[in-house]
Amino acid sequence: MQTATTLEVLRSALAQLRAEGKRVALVATMGALHEGHLTLVREARRRADAVVTSIFVNPKQFGQNEDLDAYPRQLAQDSALLEAEGVDLLWAPTVTAMYPHGFTSNVSVSGVSEGLCGAQRPGHFDGVATVVLKLFNQVQPDVALFGEKDWQQLSVIRRMARDLDLTQPHVDAIIGAPTVREADGLALSSRNRYLSPEQRAQAAALPQAMRETIAALAAGSAVAPTLAALEAHLLQAGFDSVDYAQLVDAESLTPLEMHGERRARLLVAARIGGTRLIDNMAV
CATH class of the missing domain: 3.30.1300.10 (Pantoate-beta-alanine ligase, C-terminal domain)
Known part of the structure; x- marks a missing residue:
């Protein structure tokens, strides 16, 4: 498994995969991987020739008094799990690589982002939409997989993809994978x-x-x-x-x-x- 921390390395690795004629799947995560994430990776492997997994704790989707600083970060452990699952490319950018100095753009998806978690966490889904659009542009996947556990997030991403014509030529399928649960039914998180x-x-x-x-x-x-x-x-x-x-x-x-x-x-x-x-x- 190759690891990229800069756009230059990412694009070079993706160019090689494309030159080999491979269909690319993206699994976007914030790390601290568990069986739910790995289930997405396995489904991505089933649907594509090469799997790219991103790990990025996105500050733009955390509000004040939320757990950004405490959010678990375990890149070495996560990397080992992904390599064991046969992931081809890990995209692990720094905050500066994702949001260079002077970054001011914002993506907002009305309707499905309002109410529910959108009401409880103002700005959260703007942060989600912004980073996911960047990931789609960076990786240009043929298929992208997200868990159904955060149904509102999945709805925001699907709406954004339809509204901004992301279904062609790059993201032609956004797949929602069923929630993975513990033995007592609690959703993995x-x-x-x-x-x-x-x-x-x-x-x-x-x-x-x-x-x-x-x-x-x-x-x-x-x-x-x-x-x-x-x-x-x-x-x-x-x-x-x-x-x-x-x-x-x-x-x-x-x-x-x-x-x-x-x-x-x-x-x-x-x-x-x-x-x-x-x-x-x-x-």
Whole structure:
């Protein structure tokens, strides 16, 4: 596996892959890799001839009082994991390489970026869209893979790709891979390592409550009281607060007042200790 930390090295390595006629897949990450990331890498390998994985802790998607400084960074360990998975090229730029002195551009995607995490974390999805557009321009992948665990992020990226005509000639497919979960149902996340053993046990209430909510909605329960019961369940289980629990249209992310009208998704964000957990499930 080759590692690039500058655009010059990245472009040279990509030119070689293209000269060999290889179809290139991109898996964009912030490092602190876990099985969820590696599942994306394996799916990328299935869909392309060469896999490029980026590791970049993007400061533009962290707000004030968020965990940018504390976010785990373990490049050597992550690199070894990627090499073992057969990744062809690791793109690990510095902040200066990604955002050179004087950088002032910003990408904003309206609609799907508003509400939910967008309301809780102002500017977050501008940071996501900006860095992902840069990654698409830098790597020019044929296919890009993202996890469904952050459904709103996936929706923002897909909307940006459609709006800015990124589907041709470079990114012709943005694939959402199903969420990878622990045995008790908790979605894998780099932030799970922040949980104490007691908090980790309590966190299992999140997917459990979501499954119960989906079953209640399928049985005909009204949306508003069912979501209120979900929030109460989480608070009783040990969560400190619930940022949101919403039933939304799976594509536009607009809130739904009734179940069964359109393809729906249940999205939840809740805090336990200093850790914010997000999850979503199809309804």
